[in-house]
Amino acid sequence: MKLSPELIQKYNTPAPRYTSYPTVPLWENNVDGKSWEGLVEKAFQLYGKEEGITLYIHLPFCESLCTYCGCNKRITKNHGVEYPYILALLNEWNKYLKILGEKPKLAGIHLGGGTPTFFSPDNLYFLLGTIIDDCEVLPNKEFSFEGHPNNTSYSHLENLAELGFDRVSYGIQDFDPQVQKAIHRIQPLESVEKAVFNARELRYQSINFDLIYGLPFQTICTMTETFEAVKSLQPDRIAFYSYAHVPSSFPAQKSYEKDLPNELEKREMYEFGKEMLLQMGYVEIGMDHFAKPNDSLNLAKEEGELHRNFMGYTTSPSKILLGLGASSISDIHIGYAQNTKSIETYQSELKDSEWSIIKGHQLTELDVKVKELILDLICNHEAVIEDEIWDSIPFENQETIRDMETEGLLNFNNKLLSITEMGVAVVRNICMQFDLRMIAKKSEKLVFSKSI
Template sequence: MNLTSHAEIPVITEDMLRRLDVPGPRYTSYPTADRFVEAFAVEQYCQALAARATGAGTVGGAQPLSIYVHIPFCESVCYYCACNKVITRHHERATEYLDALEQEIALHVERLGRGQSVSQLHFGGGTPTFLSDAELARLMGALRAAFQIGAGAEVSIEVDPRTVTAERLKHLAELGFNRLSFGVQDIDPDVQQAVHRVQSLQSVKDLMAAARELGFQSTNVDLIYGLPRQTPESLANTVREIAALRPDRIALYAYAHLPQRFKPQRRIDEQTLPKAEAKLSMLSQAIAGFISHGYNYIGMDHFALPEDSLAAAKRQGRLHRNFQGYSTQPDCDLIGLGVSAIGRVGPTYSQNAKTLPEYYDALRHGQLPVVRGLALTRDDLLRRAVIMALMCQGRVEFESIELAHLVDMRRYFASEFEQLGPLQQLGLIEIEPGAIQVTPLGWYFVRAVAMVFDRHLQADRARERFSRII
């Protein structure tokens, strides 16, 4: 299912919104990161790396790696931010961090061997462009010395438009980055003031033009709806202006206001946050707006131009979802480098220490800084396959799941099929003899459909740790 025209955008009633706009995971993984346990630590992670190195459980050799590098530093705080970050204007702090990253890379080389093939490399944060040109060159040099980054690899970096110039973009291109993700969030001055992130639209336009001239394969713009002082009208203007810039991809995230978990959000006046009905209007208008400008709605929070590889992957059933969101990359092992970084190796997830002192201390003792994680059970793997099929393709084919996991779908998920009944009555899904199909209406609430198959969530109902679906 693929929304491609304004006429296909469904109408959502207030009653439906009240029933379905509940907290729930974004399912960049299953089980979700809140299920990680400290019983899974560095020893278990090293065992997973050893299994990959020896080829245990693989057929025809290991798939290329994906690598995520977390750069936590930011010069100033954005009030909406829920990322793991360190606010500082002391750029000299990057030196110690790069020393630690190089040691973490070396520890992985010890266990995996030098020259592991890499098909995807992503720098996130924080603000990766907090690093100077020389520091970025140093880090890329360390990664290239340790891994074999393929000629066709996707090499991307998150960019704060306030921290780069056209000259810096040129340097990024020279280092091998071929994809840029610009954090814009909103172009309205009042909203920018409310979230402490002021930047001009002209600066974004200039950087987008420079990126095209430099030959970057893809540009992405990140936006957020549901921010303080934001209205359907102001967001509609942001949608028009950004769509006119023709970025290859657009990510439109729902703001999750969780001040009890994220301290910077306490600086936001809750009275200025839009209500659920306004947020729904923003989402539906944004989807309509981007579609009218020629974008394909990929799902949940992503849009892409029809010729972009993400749109092609959606059409061809090759879409995947990982800790960075929707991706064209096949299901592959992910090495997470840096403070708080999450990785996935074989049937395991792992996460590094969340604070710099703890991260540094582990590496000083010659240990990988993994402090928690999870070894997936057979049930976890089965449910992950179902949830990712829903989130990526909007369709679960029973036969493919049954052959891969040796189960009878209707028997194994008997209670889940009962819970799907009301969602079918609401028009979110269609249950066919051999498949579950998400409808155009269901794409708005695809997380609610996936939640039915989340055994952990169904068991404890402790959902307030998650953002709301709309």
């Protein structure tokens, strides 16, 4: 079932993606270096010893600017920046090892950017090999990285495979030449084919494509060609993201404002792309994500064991995600911390054995309950609404939930709220009704991308 034009107009409002609760703009910033150490130690004792830890490593360098991108990045062709940054990462990692006090179990690593494959294969091998040697790697670990098809070489894939990496995500976005030119992300189909072939030759178990709808000059016609290319390459997973147009934060996006599709056209693009993927045999996992039926993400969804963190949907049950690198965010279930976005400041502070934390949040007991509720809604499309949370929601938001039920977006009976097939499209809007932190600050203007 599809949303009507009236519902699209009603619910296409700015909304968080809920990779965290509270969302970053609503953190209380009540965490400093010393209190963060105490929280990490507590969380490790509660969860980490059994479940292990997951690492997110932010590698922020890119050789050219992709204008659609909202990530923290540094544009440079100077590869001399690699080694000093690696030393800072290892300094931060060693600070965490001191807190943990033992050889941690490692459940996963994800390299994000920027462009991780900006770094040479040898430098990546040195960085990651050092970290992995400090850990006990769990048998069901997931090691993945983001690769640019233009510069992910066979050596990159080979070196990372030797370390246990068997998952790669290629940032495709769109195959149409005019769209690629507008967003300054030009990569021929031949480059993508080669990157996919190399990964499969080296026995990578999972290949993901990132695709975006709502880009300048995109039409149903151009998207047809993109999805035909996807069909020929058969990636295991698809992340099908809505383009986030936030020119106030990313001025380069102003260059093509007049060339963007309108709200209805954009929604039609999503519905078209979704139908194409379903016809190819992919299963809709949740917000933005699709996978083949035998993929571990879909199996986890079917078993009710899907999880979500700052990296998106995951099968890892680990509640401790430690972020290393400039701007990276750590989520230890009972607290968050984000590093400074300045690469120079990050390197300088880690060189002096200081933490480089600029903001954070220690969750209250109610925060944890709301966080778990929102994760249930986004991962499983249903949740039990405890009286404590329901009674904390203003009458206005309770009425909105009842209106959504009348509109066929959800069912709410005897404390169990379940999202309908049509309601999945507005899951972010549904989660907002339980976002007690945002409701309390509703008079403040917060910057989020639109939900549809």
